[in-house]
Amino acid sequence: MDQEKLNKAIILRSMLDTDLNAVSRVLDIKDSVLGDCLKSIVRNDEEFRTKFMQLVHDTYDRLKKEFDEL
Template sequence: MDEETLNKAIILRRMLDTDLNVVSRVLDISSGVLGDSLKSIVRNDGEFRTKFMQLVHDTYNRLKKEFDEL
């Protein structure tokens, strides 16, 4: 296994073992830990980053529409 593959495997393992577990327990953790975990996942997983940003964008638009209707 080359070094690049090994590094990717280490990052993926950390995201599986730590970051995604933290995010899945969002109601039970401190905001600092949640923020750090999300930052790590966003930085290391392009697909997650794209979907997360789309979710943020969609949520913003939905809340803005609700606000405008008030």
């Protein structure tokens, strides 16, 4: 295994063991831990980053629409 693959494997293992596990327990963990885990996933997984940002934009648009209707 070359160095690049090894580094990617280490990042993926960390995201699986630490970050995604913590995020899955979102209601039970401290805000700073949640933020750090999300930041790590967003930095290291382009597909997650794209989908997460789309979710953020969709949520913003939905809440703005609800607010405007009030």
